[in-house]
Amino acid sequence: MTDKVKELVLKCLQARDMAYCPYSRFPVGAAVLTAEGAIITGCNVENASFGLTVCAERTAIQRAVAEGHRSFTAIAVTCDIKDSFVGPCGACRQVLMEFGSDWMVYLTKPDGSYRETSLSDLLPLAFSPAHLSKT
Ligand SMILES: O=c1ccn([C@H]2C[C@H](O)[C@@H](CO)O2)c(=O)[nH]1
Numbered sequence: 001m002t003d004k005v006k007e008l009v010l011k012c013l014q015a016r017d018m019a020y021c022p023y024s025r026f027p028v029g030a031a032v033l034t035a036e037g038a039i040i041t042g043c044n045v046e047n048a049s050f051g052l053t054v055c056a057e058r059t060a061i062q063r064a065v066a067e068g069h070r071s072f073t074a075i076a077v078t079c080d081i082k083d084s085f086v087g088p089c090g091a092c093r094q095v096l097m098e099f100g101s102d103w104m105v106y107l108t109k110p111d112g113s114y115r116e117t118s119l120s121d122l123l124p125l126a127f128s129p130a131h132l133s134k135t
């Protein structure tokens, strides 16, 4: 693995430790890699009004955008499940798609092993911002 992917994977594992998930007890960590090489992390943040919960992936991307980043190349995501590679939820896939289909996605297990996939594989035939200007 490249050093940058190694770092991204490590950062998503560290971010998972920050999860605020008293209701589900299901911590998730995410780390996005910007085109400039910066890494921004996120964790899930739950709420007593359950529907207000924000996933780790969206926390990371919203932080990144708020810090001035709009161009991304990869995201690494992890949770506590040891025996399978777990993908982002559908809502998060759509939110990532807002910033292009050209993302690498690293589904990471707690031991740091990962499976490489892409956003276009995870969200085929996606609705994207470009469609808004086609009518
Ligand atoms: O892609 C996902 C799916 C779920 N969760 C969080 C939301 C909730 O806090 C917990 C259980 O669904 O996991 C994420 O952070 N990312």
Ligand SMILES: [Zn+2]
Pocket: 055, 056, 057, 058, 088, 089, 090, 091, 092, 093
């Ligand atoms: Zn999600």
